[in-house]
Amino acid sequence: xxxxxxxxxxxxxxxxxxxxxxxxxxxxxxxxxxxxxxxxxxxxxxxxxxxxxxxxxxxxxxxxxxxxxxxxxxxxxxxxxxxxxxxxxxxxxxxxxxxxxxxxxxxxxxxxxxx
Numbered sequence: 001x002x003x004x005x006x007x008x009x010x011x012x013x014x015x016x017x018x019x020x021x022x023x024x025x026x027x028x029x030x031x032x033x034x035x036x037x038x039x040x041x042x043x044x045x046x047x048x049x050x051x052x053x054x055x056x057x058x059x060x061x062x063x064x065x066x067x068x069x070x071x072x073x074x075x076x077x078x079x080x081x082x083x084x085x086x087x088x089x090x091x092x093x094x095x096x097x098x099x100x101x102x103x104x105x106x107x108x109x110x111x112x113x114x115x
Contacts (some may be wrong), residue, residue, distance in 0.1 A: 006051035007032035051077035
């Protein structure tokens with residue numbers, strides 16, 4: 001069965017690149033969502049096998065509430081970070097971080113490590 005992966009990314013070009021990578025890897029893309037409310041609504045629909053979360057979103061939002069919702073739902077996830085300003089704080093700081101810019105191989109390895 002194809003794994004369903006939620007993408008939470010506020011940069012459209014990065015979101016499109018991730019969609020392409022995931023499709024080439026045989027994964028089903030959910031989203032992308034670019035804010036907490038939309039992402040949490042997608043999580044509530046269920047059926048997710050994993051998620052990739054941008055640490056910082058537009059409007060000063062962080063993906064912390066999304067990470068909380070995923071953890072509560074038992075969905076494994078990793079963070080995507082663009083640099084040192086994208087620090088993961090709080091209860092999810094031990095989660096894997098995929099550094100931007102990323103390659104398809106790096107995305108594949110990071111998702112496989114979640115399983």
